[in-house]
Amino acid sequence: MSNFITRALTTALWTTTLVGCGQGEVKHFSVDEYPQALSDWGIIELQGTQLKVHDSAVVYELNTALFSDYALKLRTVFVPVGESADYHPSDTFNMPVGSIISKTFFYAKDSQGRLITTSTWQGDPRDVSTSTHELVETRLLIKQVDGWDALPYVWDGDDAYLSITGKLKKYTLTNQKSLNYLVPSSNQCASCHATNHTNKDILPIGIKARHLNRTSSLYQANQLAHWQSKGMLQGVSEPAPSNALWADQAASLSHRARSYLDINCGHCHNAAGAADTSGLLLDYEDHPKSAMGYCKPPVAAGSGTGGRLYSIVPGHPELSILSFRLDTDSPAMMMPELGRSLIHKEGVELVSAWIAELEGECI
Amino acid sequence: MMNSNAIKLISTLALSAVISACSQAPEMSFQESFRQALETAKPGDVITVPQGTYSFERSLILNTDGVTIRGQGMEKSILSFKGQVAGAEGLSVSASDFTIEDLAIEDTVGDALKVNEGNNIVIRRVRTEWTNGPDVNNGAYGIYPVQTTNVLLEGNVAIAASDAGIYVGQSKQVIVRNNRAEFNVAGIEIENSIGADVYDNIANNNTGGILVFNMPNIAQRGYATRVYDNEVNSNNTANFAAPGTAVSGVPAGSGVMVNSNDQVEIFNNRIADNNTANIVISSYFSANYAGQQELAAEFDPYPEEILIYDNTFSGGGTNPGFDYLVQLRDAIYGVDGAFPDIIWDGIIDPNKADEKQVICVKNGNAQLLSVDAGNEFKGAGVDMQKHDCTVAKLAPIVFADA
Incomplete structure (x- = not known):
């Protein structure tokens, strides 16, 4: 079965689901079944021109974040219902199998489609629209039984598609300069996320107490407390460190x-x-x-x-x-x-x- | 841990690439399928590079153990990174049981081939070259295994790296043989490595031919290197390294150079016409790099147990690469004179009284000049009696059966 047919069928299925329930389920795929289209995961997708995050995924922010060519980033974390991550004061939280972390890179753009590197964003995904923003890529980290997998999806039109080899995207900025934006390949994801280069295990980088310990600009509560109150994080011990x-x-x-x-x-x-x-x-x-x-x-x-x-x-x-x-x-x-x-x-x-x-x- | 579905997808993509190859430039289809093969590799894969020159805009990366990359020859299968816009290497490998052979990597913005952490590494008949010749803007290293164990580099050619053509760092059990390194700052450099045999190589026309160094602030201190049966000639290329790098302190005209390293055996080489000296032995204090005062306490800065014998020397020493060395040559040997075959900074560990164990020389009538750099050159001179000693010879490197 060709990928095209798979995608068409999936889209058809999704349409049915969406019509029936208003919102589909977040799906988990085994390593043998990773979908080509980002929307198949159900975590994040375009509805019309507007970016939509699934209700069961939590939008989060970091204290100081990695600089990525002035891209704006929308981060979400999904923890399977009834499960929770384990707090740790310094290391990446241990997360249950089935967890999905997403990071979407995007820019504000002007009327000619040139990227604006000076724009700000208040952290609300409802403010992100393809009429005013250029969606570049969404990276997923998927927690499987054997550990984390890193999947780069590149936006093209109304969906993003799996691109294991990454991509070099060329944009023009509002200052007329060109931008060679590198979407990392799957192995390049590991270059940063295998923070222990000897065991080479891929780990989320931002899912640490010191990065997450802050007030969310979206819901005005401390993120660690919020995660714990939702049951998706357990064992938070105060005082938590904070970058x-x-x-x-x-x-x-x-x-x-x-x-x-x-x-x-x-x-x-x-x-x-x-x-x-x-x-x-x-x-x-x-x-x-x-x-x-x-x-x-x-x-x-x-x-x-x-x-x-x-x-x-x-x-x-x-x-x-x-x-x-x-x-x-x-x-x-x-x-x-x-x-x-x-x-x-x-x-x-x-x-x-x-x-x-x-x-x-x-x- | 790439998944098999992705592999399936990619096989499909690769297949469609092959099918549609008739209507596309074949180079394009190879670049993409090669990158996919690296990204989705499984242990045991042999990834081939056909004859041709293939251009890449961004670096290639392999993380899977047990993979072989095989071209059709270092003059036939060429990965060209001229115009590279992303990535600090040409090919970056982070894997064990890795073999790469019979291809070339040209004109990378940074290092050409870096292997960071892994066991059982074979790099064979690979050429790394900056085709514009020596230039400070060339990438730093040609062939660069670091933190590797059981590493064999043989039959390679490394040209015009702005640091070292062949650089083995922080590794164990190393064999470097039958390579040719020319027009680099350092031809072949063994740094902070334990157990290295460097033989049957040609290291000509670099700034320094073959270097055995130790650097501070590194978890592994290096020792036990044998340098033998090499050709090390005319390494007189002006130093074009970036200031601040360790090799920027190498005087042009250095044949074999040992800095701050211990248990180094240099024998049966043919070393000629290196215009600072055919062999240069120095402590960290003469390396011309910074931070010496702070670091000396936590680091052994002194070369010790250096054994030099049965080399064939000729020429050299006539045009030292640093001004202070020129002045010293003028003072001792006259402006038309030459340094002897071996020069040494003469700086020894003040806590070790027996100077004899520092450098032992049994090399016919070859002379060693101590320049007495620690005492403003006041005691510079030749005293071969002080080097009439011996230390235990090192055993050959034999890779443990994998």
């Missing part, structure tokens, strides 16, 4: 910068991560200063040094490799290696301001 919102001027510069490095770098730059080869550890743990980059020479950075001698020179972002690698869009030099093709100016400014504030001297 900063990187732009929150009320938080200390150090907390904001460490939070930024944690989510943008820590998935590889941790003691068991793919970038442990560098000896540079940027996750939000207590590491020796040299491991955090203070006066630390690079190991295999190549041209990524930018001609600078140390990852961090206290007081001197202009001499620090960390600032350089964030402030370039050359694929050979930039960090993170994957997930962006633009420079996050505000992120560079934050990390540089933090380095400028550090005290010490590299001899």
Whole structure:
């Protein structure tokens, strides 16, 4: 049976379901049956021009989030009814089989279809419409008995379709610059989500207490408390850690910068991560200063040094490799290696301001 | 843990690609089917690269154990990354029991072939090259296994990497043989690795020919490397590494160079016309990289148990790659003179009185000059008596049966 027929049949089935009940069920597929169309999962789909999240999936936000070329992101988590995730103060929550996490990347667009990188969004999926927004991709993490699977779906018209090999999408921005947006392949998903590069298990990155511990802009309650009250999370122990919102001027510069490095770098730059080869550890743990980059020479950075001698020179972002690698869009030099093709100016400014504030001297 | 449904879908896609190949450029169908084969690979797969030059805009990635990638020859099956816009490598592999052979990877923006963590790695008759020649903007590494065990690199060709053509980092049980590395900053570099045999290679026309280094801030300290039966000639290419990198401190004209590493045996090589010196031995303090004061306490910066014997030397030492070395050469040997075959920074562990165990030389009339870098060169001179010693020879590397 061809994929086209499968899709047509599925659509027909869905139409029936939708007509009958108003909203279909969230479906779980075995590893042998992953559907081509995102809508088949029932988690997220277009109804007309409007993005619709299934009622049983919970929209959530992170404190400081990974920078992804200024894309806006809609995150949802679905936990099977009657099941719950286990709280952990520092690690990714253990989630029950059947859980589905989605992250949809999109941009506001102007009347000519050019992407706007400066727009904001208040976190309500009902405000996302294809008439005003460009949907790019939706990534799913599916919890199976053997662990998590990562599936990239690329939006095309009124649905998104499975693209195991990823895709390079080319857009024009409102400033006339072009954007080479990389939808990661399935293996590239693992490049970041296998946060332990030795056992190579794929794990969600954002589903940790310190990233989730914040007030939802959608429903104005603490997310951990909300998840627990819904029965989808158990064992929350106070006080739960909390990363900063990187732009929150009320938080200390150090907390904001460490939070930024944690989510943008820590998935590889941790003691068991793919970038442990560098000896540079940027996750939000207590590491020796040299491991955090203070006066630390690079190991295999190549041209990524930018001609600078140390990852961090206290007081001197202009001499620090960390600032350089964030402030370039050359694929050979930039960090993170994957997930962006633009420079996050505000992120560079934050990390540089933090380095400028550090005290010490590299001899 | 890619699923079989995706594989089925992809087989269908691949099949339709083949069926419709008549109406498409065949290169296009190969790029996509090759990427799909990597993404959906199962242990035991042999993924072939036919003859042809195939262009890629983004890096390729393999995460599945037990896969072989096989081309038709390093001059016939070419993966070209000229114009690459995404990804820090050409091919990035994170898997064990991996073999790649008989193809070329050209003009990647970053590293050409990186294998990060894995056991039983074979890289054979692969060419990595930046076709524009030496340039600071070339990618850093050609062939780059890191944190691997039982790794065999043989018959490869590595040209014009802005760091090392062949770079084995933080690995164990390493064999590097019959390779050719030319016009890189470092031809072949063994770094923070335990147990490496480097033999029958040609390392000519790099900035430094064959390097055995240890870097600080790395969990694994390296030792036990044998460098023998190699051709190491005319490594006089101006250093084009990015400032700040370890190899940016390598003076042009270095044949075989040991830095901060222990138990290194250098024997039966033919080493000629390297214009700083045919062999350079140095501590971390002479490596010209930063952070020395802070790091010395947690790191063994001294080369020790270096054994040099039965090499065939000729030429070299006539045009040292750093100004301070030129001045020293002028002072000791005159402007038309030459350094001897071996130079050493002369910096020893102050806690170890017996200097003899640092470098042992049994190499005919070859001389070793200590430049006494730790005392502003005041005691620079040759005293072969101090190097008339021996240390236990290392056993050959034999891979454990897998």
